[in-house]
């Protein structure tokens with residue numbers, strides 16, 4: 001058994017909040033540079049150039065890539081041989097978020113009550129926390145803040161098994177097309193297939209923690225990712241939704257076993273400011 | 282439609298003549314004062330009008346920027362300040378255009394009511410590149426509090442901008458560049 005003081009979690013989460021909001025993942029930046037060379041629309045190429053310039057400027061100045069530094073989503077894989085000491089784990093995560101957002105000059109966008117009061121909590125807490133227990137004695141933390149322009153364009157549908165692959169394709173492409181400019185394309189399309197309603201939604205979000213360029217290990221799903229990417233890029237939505245051939249840079253699918261009577265599908269669109277930072281304790 | 286991006290340099294406040302000369306798809310650089318307002322400020326402005334009150338700013342010929350910036354780091358003029366989704370303001374926009382507002386800067390689709398008001402009263406909708414917040418901030422040279430300070434990041438501020446980068450999306454003839462641009466590059470049958 002390994003003891004970890006929760007203060008270390010707080011410190012790590014705080015740093016990951018800042019890092020994720022200031023520094024675009026390198027492989028995504030490289031992807032945008034390729035896309036800028038291949039984009040068909042002259043205006044689209046210019047927009048991609050600005051997106052690249054923006055990411056590089058944010059990095060140099062350590063300022064947010066985008067002003068909407070989102071709700072803070074925290075994925076945590078906890079080794080089952082870890083014993084947390086020094087306080088409550090969830091409190092420690094929230095403290096890390098508060099510290100990162102207040103001291104990192106990140107925008108606080110979290111309201112306490114969603115319907116009636118909607119008062120800003122002023123430190124971006126509470127984080128949305130997803131934990132899984134894994135073998136070992138390490139803790140992996142992934143922080144991926146996400147703004148509402150893209151989060152609002154997500155969709156979920158309980159398809160019928162008879163809808164099959166064609167049904168999934170139609171739903172994903174329709175979702176990207178009707179989102180148009182709103183999720184700040186070029187997007188990464190996260191798709192969750194199977195499980196039940198909440199499982200599919202979580203898989204879609206989890207798929208966005210994947211590095212752009214990595215594919216599903218199952219060849220059939222990897223092939224579907226490639227096909228969906230091609231179809232999504234035919235919609236013409238393009239950079240900033242002003243028309244072009246680069247609507248998405250990746251489609252990531254995660255799947256899970258499901259019921260004999262169901263085929264849940266969830267789509268979560270991530271904007272070009274796809275924030276993600278991870279660390280291991 | 283030209284393939285090369287010819288840049289038009291325009292000054293605020295906008296005259297009717299200036300906006301009539303702008304077409305959907307034009308790349309522009311805006312200089313002069315612009316005013317910030319998003320959801321909460323729009324609600325207050327239209328409520329004040331409904332009560333017959335005078336607005337805390339004269340909208341005539343002015344441009345409103347839909348933005349809720351990140352906090353300002355010491356040594357900077359403003360924090361990161363890219364556009365927010367304009368559609369949330371659609372409900373309030375026609376009323377403000379009637380008051381003489383000439384331009385809006387945001388990102389994302391607008392309703393038919395907004396497009397109709399642009400045609401009727403001679404106003405334009407510019408889009409800025411969503412998420413390019415650090416680059417956009419470079420063009421903001423000054424900031425002054427104007428109204429509703431209690432709204433924090435949602436308060437109305439005046440930004441003094443220099444060569445603020447944007448694209449004309451809806452012009453005074455009712456063209457919508459989102460539709461035109463996407464139709465041009467769509468490969469779906």
Ligand code: SF4
Pocket residue numbers: 066067068069146147148149150151182183184271272273363364365411412413
């Ligand atoms: S959708 Fe993403 S890039 Fe666009 S404004 Fe929102 S957080 Fe920023």
